[in-house]
Structures are given as C-alpha cells and as structure tokens.
Amino acid sequence: MPRKEFNTYRVNVSHGTWAEGDILCYKDNVFQGAIYFMKDNVKDPTINSNGTLSLYYAAEKFDSILNVCREESPVFIEVWGSSNKYCRLTTDKEPVGEEEGN
DSSP states (O other), X not given: OOEEEESEEEEEEOSSSSSSEEEEEEETTEEEEEEEEESSXXXXXXXXXXXXXXXXXXXXXXXXXXXXXXXXXXXXXXXXXXXXXXXXXXXXXXXXXXXXXX
C-alpha cells in the first residue's frame, strides 16, 4: 500500500482540460502526487513509475478534500487494496475532542 505524506499543496481549478481541477501534493518541496477531480469517468488510482501517486475523484468531492488539506496534519494520500484499485486521503489517529476549526 503506497502511502505518501504531504505538508504543502497547490490548488488548480481548470476549465477545458481533462480534469476540473487538481491538488498537487508536496513533502518538503518534493512532489508526492496529485489528486485530480473529474466531471465524468473517474479513473482508478495510479502508482507512477517515479513512485508518485495519482488519485482521481468526482469533482463534487473537491470541497471536502480541500478542507481536509486545510484543517488536518499530517495528511497522506494512498493507494490500497489487493489490486491497488482504491485510493484515499487520510490522516493519522487523532485524540477525541481536539476541537479543530475553532
């Protein structure tokens, strides 16, 4: 299960391209992968030959995923499952009652 932590990101909102937008993920200025937001035909995740990850989500998930990037730390992108068919944006365990967002 390839898992990449990131601590900075860049957001792009696009029009007229194959993706509606993306979030590019970096760890100490080293590119770790991208989260792409698709209007149609969401693809399976990709483990690229250079070790970076490409995750694909429906465009409707953009706001919730961006919110996790803004509010949480550490944050990871990962590809998982027996055939690496699944992907997720995830965090480490956090204590109950942390009162984030206040």
